[in-house]
Amino acid sequence: MLAFLQDFFRQLAEDYPRWNFIFFHDPVQTDRILTGLWVTIELSVACVILSVIIGVLGAWMQGSHLRLPRMIVQAYIQFFRNTPPFVQLLFFYFALGQFTPTYSPDGWLEIPIISNVGWAIISLSFFAGAFNVEIFRAGIEAVPRATVEAAEALGYTRLGIFRHVVLPLSFRVSLPALNNNLVNLVKTTTQAFAIAVPELLYQAVSIWNDYPSALYPAMLLLFVVYILLVGILVFGMHRWERAMRIPGYGN
Amino acid sequence: MTKKLLAATAVAALLTTTTAAIAAQCTNEGWNKVMSRGKIVVGVKADYKPWGFRNSSGELVGMEIDMARDVADAMGVKLEMVPVQSSNRMQFLEQGKIDLMIATMSDRDDRRKIVGIIQPNYYTSGTNVMSPKAVGLKNWEDLRGKPVCGKQGAFYNKIVSERYGANIIAFTGNAEAKQALRDKKCIAWVYDDSSIMSDISSGDWNDYEMPLSSEDDNPWGLAVPLGEKNCVFGQFMAGMSFNWLQSGRLIELEKKWGIQPTAFLAKEKERMKDWLDK
Numbered sequence: 001m002l003a004f005l006q007d008f009f010r011q012l013a014e015d016y017p018r019w020n021f022i023f024f025h026d027p028v029q030t031d032r033i034l035t036g037l038w039v040t041i042e043l044s045v046a047c048v049i050l051s052v053i054i055g056v057l058g059a060w061m062q063g064s065h066l067r068l069p070r071m072i073v074q075a076y077i078q079f080f081r082n083t084p085p086f087v088q089l090l091f092f093y094f095a096l097g098q099f100t101p102t103y104s105p106d107g108w109l110e111i112p113i114i115s116n117v118g119w120a121i122i123s124l125s126f127f128a129g130a131f132n133v134e135i136f137r138a139g140i141e142a143v144p145r146a147t148v149e150a151a152e153a154l155g156y157t158r159l160g161i162f163r164h165v166v167l168p169l170s171f172r173v174s175l176p177a178l179n180n181n182l183v184n185l186v187k188t189t190t191q192a193f194a195i196a197v198p199e200l201l202y203q204a205v206s207i208w209n210d211y212p213s214a215l216y217p218a219m220l221l222l223f224v225v226y227i228l229l230v231g232i233l234v235f236g237m238h239r240w241e242r243a244m245r246i247p248g249y250g251n
Numbered sequence: 252m253t254k255k256l257l258a259a260t261a262v263a264a265l266l267t268t269t270t271a272a273i274a275a276q277c278t279n280e281g282w283n284k285v286m287s288r289g290k291i292v293v294g295v296k297a298d299y300k301p302w303g304f305r306n307s308s309g310e311l312v313g314m315e316i317d318m319a320r321d322v323a324d325a326m327g328v329k330l331e332m333v334p335v336q337s338s339n340r341m342q343f344l345e346q347g348k349i350d351l352m353i354a355t356m357s358d359r360d361d362r363r364k365i366v367g368i369i370q371p372n373y374y375t376s377g378t379n380v381m382s383p384k385a386v387g388l389k390n391w392e393d394l395r396g397k398p399v400c401g402k403q404g405a406f407y408n409k410i411v412s413e414r415y416g417a418n419i420i421a422f423t424g425n426a427e428a429k430q431a432l433r434d435k436k437c438i439a440w441v442y443d444d445s446s447i448m449s450d451i452s453s454g455d456w457n458d459y460e461m462p463l464s465s466e467d468d469n470p471w472g473l474a475v476p477l478g479e480k481n482c483v484f485g486q487f488m489a490g491m492s493f494n495w496l497q498s499g500r501l502i503e504l505e506k507k508w509g510i511q512p513t514a515f516l517a518k519e520k521e522r523m524k525d526w527l528d529k
Contacts, residue, residue, distance in 0.1 A: 017364055094427075094430060094434070097434065098434065102435075106438075107385075108383060108385050108386045108435065108438060109397075109398070109435055109436075109437075109438055110434070110435035110436070111436075112436075193423070194422075194423055194427070195422075195427075196420045196421060196422050196427075196431075202421070205338055205403055206403065206408070206421060209337070209338055209403060209404045209405075209406075209408075210406070210408070210409045211361065212341060212361050212362055212364070212365045213361060213364065213365075215342070
C-alpha cells in the first residue's frame with residue numbers, strides 16, 4: 001500500500017511538475033515533515049497549558065485586595081496585549097537571549113540554557129496568557145456577587161472561594177472565549193519560524209526551497225495539517241465544555 | 252480526505268497546464284505591461300551588501316540595483332524596486348508582483364522549470380562559511396554535527412547538511428543569521444563566498460575568517476517570468492546580459508562597489524570579445 005502510494009505521487013510529480021508531493025515519496029522529506037509536525041505539536045501543547053496557567057494566576061492576582069499585584073498584572077497585560085507577538089518573539093530571542101546564562105561544549109559556542117524552542121514557548125505563552133487573564137476576568141465578573149457572599153458567610157478563605165467557587169463557575173463562562181484564543185495560539189506557533197524553530201512551517205519552507213516543484217503541495221499540506229490540528233483542539237474543547245456543563249447555569 | 256486532496260490537485264494541475272500552454276504562444280504580456288505603464292518593477296535584494304542593500308539614507312543601492320537601472324534606461328521606462336527574499340523571489344516573479352528579478356539567484360536546473368532564467372549568466376559564486384578565527388575550522392568535515400547558521404532559500408543548505416552532516420539552523424534573513432553567529436549560537440555562517448568576502452573586507456567582522464575552500468561554484472542568473480523567456484522580454488534581457496559581459500560594464504561595477512574581481516567576469520569578457528577588437 002505504502003509503495004503504491006509512493007509510486008502514485010512519484011508519477012504525479014512526473015506528469016505535473018508543479019505538483020511534486022515529495023514528502024510522500026522521499027523518506028528524507030517525510031522525516032522532515034514528521035519532525036516539524038512533532039515540534040509544532042510540542043510547541044502548541046506547551047503553550048496552551050502554560051498560557052492557561054498564566055491566565056488563571058493573573059485573574060486571581062487581579063482580584064487581589066493589594067494594589068501591587070493588581071498593578072503588576074495590569075502592566076503585564078498592557079505590555080503583551082499591545083505589542084505584536086512577532087516583535088515579542090524576536091525581542092525575547094535576540095535581546096533577552098543575550099542575558100541568559102550559557103554553557104559551552106567546545107570553548108566557542110555559547111549554548112543558552114533557554115533554546116530557541118524555549119523562547120518560543122515563553123514568548124507565545126505570555127502573549128496568549130495576557131488575553132487569557134482578561135478572558136478569565138470576564139468569567140469571574142459573571143459569577144454573581146451573592147454566590148461569593150454566601151461562600152464568605154460559610155467561612156471560606158479568599159483562596160478557598162477562588163478555588164472552590166469562583167474558578168469552577170467562571171471557567172465554564174470563559175470556555176468559549178478561551179477556545180478562540182487557544183485556536184489563535186496554535187496558529188501563532190508558526191511565527192517561531194522567524195527564530196529558526198524547526199516547526200512545521202520551517203520544514204515546509206525548507207522543503208520548497210530545496211525543491212521548488214514542491215511549493216504548492218507543501219502549502220496545501222500546511223493548510224490541511226493546521227485544519228486538522230485546530231480541529232482536534234476545538235473538538236476537545238467542545239467535549240470539555242459539554243462535560244463541565246451545569247444544567248441551569250449559563251445557557 | 253485523500254480523495255478530496257487528489258481532486259483538488261487534479262483541478263489545480265489542470266489549471267497550471269492550461270496557463271503553460273497559453274504562455275508558449277508569446278503573448279508578450281509582461282513586456283507590454285511594462286511598456287504601457289512606463290515603469291518596470293524589479294525584484295532586488297535589500298540585505299546582500301554590496302549587490303543590493305540599503306545605504307544610510309535608506310535607499311536601495313548596489314551592483315544589481317545599477318544593473319536594474321541599466322535595464323530601465325535601455326527600455327526608456329521608470330524603475331521601481333521591490334526588495335525580495337531568497338525564499339520568495341521566484342514566487343514574486345511568478346505572481347507578477349515583479350516584472351524582472353535580479354536577486355543574486357544561483358542558476359539551478361530545478362529553478363529553470365519555475366522562472367525564465369536568462370543566459371548568459373552574469374556572475375558566479377561558491378559556497379563557503381564565515382567562522383570566528385577562535386574556532387579554527389580547517390576543513391568542511393569539521394562542521395559535522397555542529398550548529399551552522401544559514402539562510403532560508405539557499406540551495407546549498409541541503410548540500411552542506413547532507414554532505415558534511417552540519418546541523419543547519421536557517422533564518423529568514425541575513426541579519427538574523429549573522430546576529431546568531433555573533434551571539435555564538437552557531438560555529439559558522441554558510442553563504443555565498445562573494446558575500447562573505449565583502450563582509451570580511453568591510454571591517455565589521457575582524458575576528459572572523461573564511462577558512463574553507465569554496466565549493467559548488469554556481470553561476471547566477473537573472474530571471475523573467477517563464478512564459479516570457481523565449482519572447483521579447485527574455486531575448487532583450489539576454490542581449491542586456493551579453494552587453495554587460497562584453498563591454499566590461501560588470502567588471503566596472505564590481506570595482507565601483509569594492510567587490511574582489513572574479514575570474515568569471517574576466518573570462519566571460521574574453522569569451523565574448525568582439526572579433527574586430529584588437
